[in-house]
Amino acid sequence: MRDLSSDSKLLAINSATVKAWSLEQLIEGCKRAGISAIAPWRDIVQAVGVEKAGKLIRAAGFDVSCLCRGGMFPASDAAGRRAALEDNKRAVDEAAGIGANCLVLIAGGLPKGSKDLGAAHEQVRDGIAALLPYARDAGVPLAIEPLHPMTAADRACVNTMGHANNLCDELGEGLGIALDAYHVWWDPDLAAQIERAGKRIVTYHVCDWLVPTRDLVFDRGMPGDGVIDLKHLRGLVEATGYSGHIDVEIFSTLDWWKRDPDEVLSICLERHRSVV
Numbered sequence: 001m002r003d004l005s006s007d008s009k010l011l012a013i014n015s016a017t018v019k020a021w022s023l024e025q026l027i028e029g030c031k032r033a034g035i036s037a038i039a040p041w042r043d044i045v046q047a048v049g050v051e052k053a054g055k056l057i058r059a060a061g062f063d064v065s066c067l068c069r070g071g072m073f074p075a076s077d078a079a080g081r082r083a084a085l086e087d088n089k090r091a092v093d094e095a096a097g098i099g100a101n102c103l104v105l106i107a108g109g110l111p112k113g114s115k116d117l118g119a120a121h122e123q124v125r126d127g128i129a130a131l132l133p134y135a136r137d138a139g140v141p142l143a144i145e146p147l148h149p150m151t152a153a154d155r156a157c158v159n160t161m162g163h164a165n166n167l168c169d170e171l172g173e174g175l176g177i178a179l180d181a182y183h184v185w186w187d188p189d190l191a192a193q194i195e196r197a198g199k200r201i202v203t204y205h206v207c208d209w210l211v212p213t214r215d216l217v218f219d220r221g222m223p224g225d226g227v228i229d230l231k232h233l234r235g236l237v238e239a240t241g242y243s244g245h246i247d248v249e250i251f252s253t254l255d256w257w258k259r260d261p262d263e264v265l266s267i268c269l270e271r272h273r274s275v276v
């Protein structure tokens with residue numbers, strides 16, 4: 001396992017963690033904190049335009065561990081699915097434009113009014129299959145991120161590493177996995193599925209599971225404040241040969257988004273070195 005106790009190079013700050021900041025503010029804030037990698041969401045890239053975003057990131061000499069996110073494939077009709085595919089192609093272009101190591105995909109949930117989970121699964125598989133040639137041509141690896149099953153209806157019907165591995169088996173080259181500790185820590189099959197994933201793991205996200213969790217989306221914890229054995233999990237991930245960044249991604253209307261982003265970054269760095 002890598003020693004993070006004095007590391008700052010392997011930490012990537014996900015823009016969701018410091019939600020109030022623009023891309024420029026994120027880059028400047030990371031510089032102040034001695035951090036040199038980011039994982040932006042598309043909103044802050046689009047706010048400045050992809051060309052300028054790429055320039056700002058390259059000028060700073062930053063790594064981009066991933067772009068968050070594409071996906072959301074299922075829709076109630078063919079036009080909706082085509083629109084999703086077009087939007088995902090734009091996301092691939094944005095990832096290429098900012099030099100992101102991968103584009104994170106979340107599956108999407110049930111189309112409005114549908115109870116057919118099997119059909120949603122098929123639409124996700126077909127959507128990724130349709131996107132893959134475009135992503136391969138652009139040199140952008142795709143990374144399907146299984147989300148916690150509480151999101152299956154409205155955000156992501158791919159909820160386990162096992163399901164993500166099956167998709168990779170079926171769809172092949174160009175599709176990897178984004179492993180987010182928050183979403184998969186509970187899975188009794190996790191260790192075996194991480195080993196099975198091997199080199200497919202292309203980005204690794206951390207935060208913590210708080211007890212109690214007060215909001216299903218916006219109450220994620222700072223690493224160390226919850227019940228996930230993050231060091232153990234990182235050991236499993238790094239045993240596959242994973243050598244990439246560790247992204248701190250915290251959605252927190254109730255706590256961290258209320259704080260001074262500079263303070264948030266310094267706590268992220270301290271926890272990265274001590275509990276991640």
Ligand code: ZN
Nearest residue numbers: 145180205249
């Ligand atoms: Zn994530």
